[in-house]
Amino acid sequence: MTGKPVLSLDHATKRFGDTVAVEDVSLDLREGEFVALLGASGCGKSTTLRLLAGLDQVSAGRVLLRGADATRDTAAARNVALMFQSYALYPHLTVYQNIAMPLRLRRLSVLERLPGAAILRAPVGRKLDAIDAQVRRIAEMLRLDPLLARKPGQLSGGQQQRVALARALVRDPSAFLLDEPLSNLDTQLRADTRDEIRALHKTTGYPFLLVTHDQSDALSMADRVAVMIDGRIVQVGSPESVFKRPGSRAVAAFIGHNRMNMIPSGPAAAVHPMGARFDLGIRPEDLRITPDGALDAFVESAAYHGEESILSLRGPGDIVLRAVLRGAASVPDQGSRIHLSASPEAVHAFDIDGQRVEIA
């Protein structure tokens, strides 16, 4: 990664009473990059984001802004843009007024915000002109210009989302943090908004941090994925590396639409020689039915899902396995015996502590 760090956590820990929400987390958000913080519910993602934004203070460790200690800086001084899943627009204000609001609060005094203030004093007029130019620039970028006079109630969900994005961006933030921005959206809108956020990242060049529990969002949108489990970041890497080379059993189990099969050492030797010493993981979609496959299994059930079929299997030593058959592959009968194999690069090995062992 080439860019300089813009916003960083340096060995940050956050406790709430006896609960350790975030433990010894170090993470850089660099110039122009898109990072996804991925983890299950309650693992500490939102707290991490709040620490970066300055909405919560670290219990230990530091927050850095462009390399300088910002641990005690207020949220306003860090100027980080935030977007949450509920985008809470002001319902009584127009789209234009919603987008302009952060700039009015920041640049105008209480008196200057009164209606008619611009007529009385020229400097106020100039400030309002500058705000107007900025609002129109952002509105154009997000294709909101035809909607500026509407109120939020007169917009679709996706349009409201774009207004919220515009309002967050208008302040020219140091970084843009998004907390589950897609979770309230239906499938189509979700796909569109994903594209929208990706495009926005490209156009603006701000560092983006997306907090999500959804691996598809993380893998499809980010340059780097940070996987968080129980308050710790356990692996950071490209989407491909996190998926193809999970650093631990826990990451392997978390990433992938179908949970990775774990075959204990011993029976696992049927699949790969390393299985004599290590537990082996194989994704259900990487198991193939082949007449000479070394892994015997009994078909307990087969569920047809249209594009794929999922087999529930019982393997040697009564281990439970799943296999995903794609496309036109013929589905074996319930109660039959089959033979399975996997190519060596689809086999992951884990030691007794659950850490990845390279076997290639």
Ligand SMILES: Nc1ncnc2c1ncn2[C@@H]1O[C@H](COP(=O)(O)OP(=O)(O)OP(=O)(O)O)[C@@H](O)[C@H]1O
């Ligand atoms: N203000 C608080 N007081 C006490 N405990 C808290 C507080 N905020 C968070 N926690 C606890 O810290 C842990 C991490 O919470 P956090 O909201 O960061 O998780 P998350 O990964 O964002 O979860 P979700 O995806 O469900 O939003 C949880 O156990 C939560 O109960």
